Amino acid sequence: MGEAHRIRFEPVDIEIEATEDETVLDAAFRQGIMPLHGCKEGQCSSCKSFLLDGDLQMDRYSTFALADYESEEGYVLLCRAHAYSDLDIELINYDEDMLRAGLPVVTVTARVEAIEALTHDISLLRVLVSGPDQLRFHPGQYVDIGIPGSPEHRSFSMANLPNDRDSGLDFIIKRYPGGKFSGLLEGELSAGDPLEITGPYGTFTLRASSERRLVFIGGGAGMAPILSVLRQIAAKGGFDREVVFYYGARTEADLFLLDEMRALDRHIPNFRFVPCLSDTADADWDALGVDGWSGTVTSVADESEAALAESDVYMCGPPPMIDAGLQVLEARSVPQEQIFYDKFTVSAEAG
Template sequence: MADKHRIRFEPVDIEMDVEEDETILDAAFRQGVHLMHGCREGQCSACKSYVLDGEIDMDRYSTFALNDAEAADGYVLLCRSHAYSDCEIELLNFDEGELLNGIPIQQVRTTVTAIEPMTRDIVSLRLAAPGYEFKPGQYADLTIPGTDEHRSFSMATTMSTPGELEFLIKKYPGGKFSGLLDGGLAVGDEIDLTGPYGSFTLKEGHVLPVVCIGGGAGMAPILSLLRSMSETGVRRPVRFYYGARTAEDLFYLDEIAALGATLPDFEFVACLSAVDSATTGVQLGNVTDVVGRREPSIAKCETYLCGPPPMVDAALAFLQANQVPLDQIFYDKFTSPAHQ
């Protein structure tokens, strides 16, 4: 059995145990402590924290998430961190209302109920998952059948359809999971699911306008948020900017329009990067360029980002340049072998 140590988090006055062979973030999940996190792979910096005292070593991580100078100064990524003594850690990014109120991590065996192409490279995968609970905007790990590997995907649904989940999955050449969507999976097959993860959720009591920036399969958590806002009668202004290459890469337009009609102040903006000026009804250019042209008061909004890592990185740089406070930015940035 691995040695066990005590972790104390400041400034929230929470303590928990962690074993040396598990990351601090995984230990928190196990004990119902909902720390801020994103990719859980050392790629996004959402769980960046500061070591006040104690001995911590980290697994491999991206220097884009934590640069060498930060690591030398004592900053760590909790999803990569192993404790080798009792430690005191300062949380830099946390939601005090959710720290001890997150939904516990669950392991569920699901059954495939539908596989439907949405575009040339995005597929809707529907699963029956009895008893599974999550918050709109969160994601889960789906195990690749026949292996111990998993891939992370956001739920596009809400708890209004209990036990019924939808995932929007982008197909990559040679993708171990996405490749199964072309005949390797069938209705009735079983897939193990672990989750929910992520902090890409609407915060109760917040009143700022919402700006969603998505691309590719990043449609899923934003669609979940929109469905939730429609179901719960949220009154906040909402703008949804979705980036794609061509009009053939757009999907769920009718549902987005229907959801928008139930919200008091909603606008959907399709941003196409590979079309000419003759195309009508869309904005031309990369999604962040379009947001820059249309959202002069972005610093007074809450922003939700999800899509391919280059899009999320560009959006984060744009938001930083426009002085959007960090506590108004929420994002999930998944990495696949195609991106790494």
């Protein structure tokens, strides 16, 4: 283990310790501090910060996440930065409540309990944590699951609530042909198989201090963290903020968990579920038991929502959906501090 150094985050007056052989972001996770982050691999720029003082070195990263001119000016990516002296770092984008509400990242062993098909290409994976360790998380967060027999991992959000250890962890996973992990759900993984899980990560969590209405926009397996947060809201009781969930799919066959969406309406007084089908112009909504629209989920939300700028907007799904949603929100002048999103990777290599 390399030498340890002090890391001071401004303007929040938080100090941690980081060794030279871990990234600053990993050191923060280890000590229960949760800076804003996304991919953790130098690809997305979510953890971009500014080096005020000290000496660090960066692992390889994408110039799409940190341009050369930004690096020359002193900007850094916490997920790629290794401290070689004490550091003073200015956080650019941060949520102080989330920073201090972080849970220490741990690695646990779990065993597959069940794998169920939800649609033709989306599965529910349920695992139970084995041994004495526990994995705590906030609704909306995710973990890294190791690919058996490989040093690689894939990231998946929990769909369930963080109840007691006996309830396990539920993941909604889209299967891709050739997917290194998702491909295992088609017969290679079975009940009892061990999996290594590390987490929790992510800041896609409910900001309970806000009184604004909530707009959720999801697609595909992006249902998972949104469902976890909705289940949190339903369990709280007495939640009086308006909540609407726009969910995008291609056809009627790609919709799932409709019974639970209808049930949420009984537990969240001001809840609406709006399924949106991009490839179906004449869905039988009466037979499905829900009121839906034809069109892409972001265009339907744009057309339906008159008060986006007065809402907290949470988006989770594949990159094209997130990019389209961000364009809508920018055009509608939604303040940046009211936008929260997780961008799911969709390539077979990432599955």
